[in-house]
Amino acid sequence: QVQLQESGPGLVKPSQTLSLTCTVSGGSISSGSYYWSWIRQPAGKGLEWIGRIYTSGSTNYNPSLKSRVTISVDTSKNQFSLKLSSVTAADTAVYYCARDLYYASNAFDYWGQGTLVTVSS
């Protein structure tokens, strides 16, 4: 059973960089069948895809966030990470990591439980 777990600071100051890591267990992140994505959800609002990475390191980002986002992968640790720079209060949200089935309409079949990140001084 694949499991994903987000980790990182729950509080980030405005203008700083938000950094989160997703640890994958129960399967190898190096499997060639999946992308690995980050998705966020502000309180009471809908879901927003942030971006994704393939095991090769190839990335795709949401155009609205592209200038501030970096996603990387560490296959030796079975982890992938998110960095979002120059954060503001608008970046306050629950951040999820998820597995992306690129061969099935890029559906997200496994999700982490989510981690709340608050941007505040």
Added chain:
Amino acid sequence: DIQMTQSPSSLSASVGDRVTITCQASQDISNYLNWYQQKPGKAPKLLIYDASNLETGVPSRFSGSGSGTDFTFTISSLQPEDIATYYCQQYDNLHLTFGGGTKVEIK
């Protein structure tokens, strides 16, 4: 970028009712459309992929249909445990977007 218009934004129905949610894409997305259920405080759960394929373990009262720009998600007989917010999600040209969500409540 492709926009997804999901409707209604909320609905109230009785146990046993048939519930239908629609999602319209601003451009043809073939069948690259998925549906999720999200309960409060939980991560979304995949229900339907490729517009009409039921994810393993998901009850058969859930179904999806459509292709191109117009898609439908149906709960054939609403159950109390189906109270949740439902989202559509599309893939096109290396980008993914979600619909705005439909909150389903019991009347």
